[in-house]
Amino acid sequence: MFVVCGEALWDLFGGETSSGDLQFDARVGGSPFNVAVGVARLGKRSALLTGLSADSLGRRLHAALDREGVDTALLMTKQAPTTLSLVDLGPDGHPAYAFYGTGAADRALAAEDLPQLGEDVSGLHFGSYSLVTDSTGSSLLELAHREAGRRLITLDPNVRPTVEPDLALWRQRIAAFVKTADLVKVSVEDLETLYPGVAPAEIARCWLSTGAKLVVVTAGGQGAEAFTAAEHVRMPARRVDVVDAVGAGDTFQAALIAALLESGRLTGQAVAALDAEALSRLLDFAMAAAALTCARRGADLAYRAELPALDLEVH
Template identity: 45%
Template sequence: MIIVCGEALFDVFSDGDTDTGFALSARVGGSPFNLAIGLARLGRRPMFFGGLSADLFGRKLADTLAREGVDTSCAPRPDAATALVTIDVDADGVPAYTLYGDQTADRSVTVADLERVPPDAAVIHVGSYCMAIEPVASTLRTLVTRQHRRSLIAFDPNVRLTIQPDRQIWTDAIAWMLPMTDLLKISDEDIGHLYPGLPPRAFIDMALDAGVALVVVTRGGEGVLAGTATLALELPAVKVDVVDTVGAGDTF
């Protein structure tokens, strides 16, 4: 059993100007949400542990997960709104993310909700900004502590400084997670945001020294670096015509 923990939200895009504002489209999203669906499409039946609101957006998120074959029986349903994230893509195709909403369902998951999470999971994946905002961050740390050496722990920081601008909170979260993590997936962009000037290979060495078994650094079109205690790999990226990078790394 794989349990994916973190946020489910709506990404909001502008489809252009109108006379009085913008035409907007809203699409289901969130890195852990996308990962859970990807696993289901690969024939797994993952569980999703993240706050799902009872509002219009939360119902759509829950329905989408269920339709895709993701088990939501352990997902809390807090009395809180769904997070909305606007995505503004610049001329170079680089997206910028802005979170709208406070005390939203994704961050309102508490330690009491952990009773829902089966202790016999083979894999616990935690990730994205839910590891850097409270109270959900403390809840997920409690879960990781409970499952350490009981489940394989996978971690994807997916750093979003527009959502949690305090870099120290991010680096503290990563420092805490490294000794608890078996599989770490991080992007070169994440490393650049939090550790300016630190080469990806040096970060891999740092994470391995802290106890991570496998570190994977994605680098977009430059391919991927991976390292274990006994092996270092560099693999090229598949050449594609890039249209939209939003969510591209969530299910790597």
């Protein structure tokens, strides 16, 4: 089982009625929530570790996880509200988010909430604003330090300055998580926000020198790159008629995790040993999954049956 750590919330897509009133289409979301669902849809066991509100929105999030087959044993019930995210889609389908979550349940995970993980847990994923919103962020960092080297650790910063505008805090906390991570997936947009003017390859080399075994940089319609200590590969994006890009990065991340689980590459050493051909196949698999999400409304993640067979054998 892969444990995904971080926020669960509701995305609200706004629109005007013919009479000029504002109405919302509410969808379950949050990057870690989506990744947990994505891993389950890709045929692998997943669980979500987060603070979840006891309110009606929190109960609906719990029910949605149950429907998707995500293990809910690690959800920590909190007497705090559920985060809401207002989503504004640009003409190219790229989303912009405004978060309403001060004092919300997904920011209230405490050190005493951290579980003792069983032998069936093969890895953990950390990401998004849960990295920097305390008490959740510091608690998850404690968990990452505790489990690093014992299980596969993956990370997606998924930077959200509208939640935490202090980029120095983001850089500090991400650097701390990178030291524990085997796989880091990050978007070009996040890198430009965090390190303006610095080439992605330079940042990837830095992260590889501090602990990461594989760094994947996504660039939307421009494709993706993968970096290890020995290899660098670049793959073009798949052509797709984009409805919106909500959840595409989360689908990509879930596909990376599911592919490593499917191939039994569950250690940092196994990830580092991927050759250029295997890395190309890994990127293509993840981009195929992300393309399916881009062709659908909202964070509607891919299912395993929609994707081709995968071979990550090193040749």
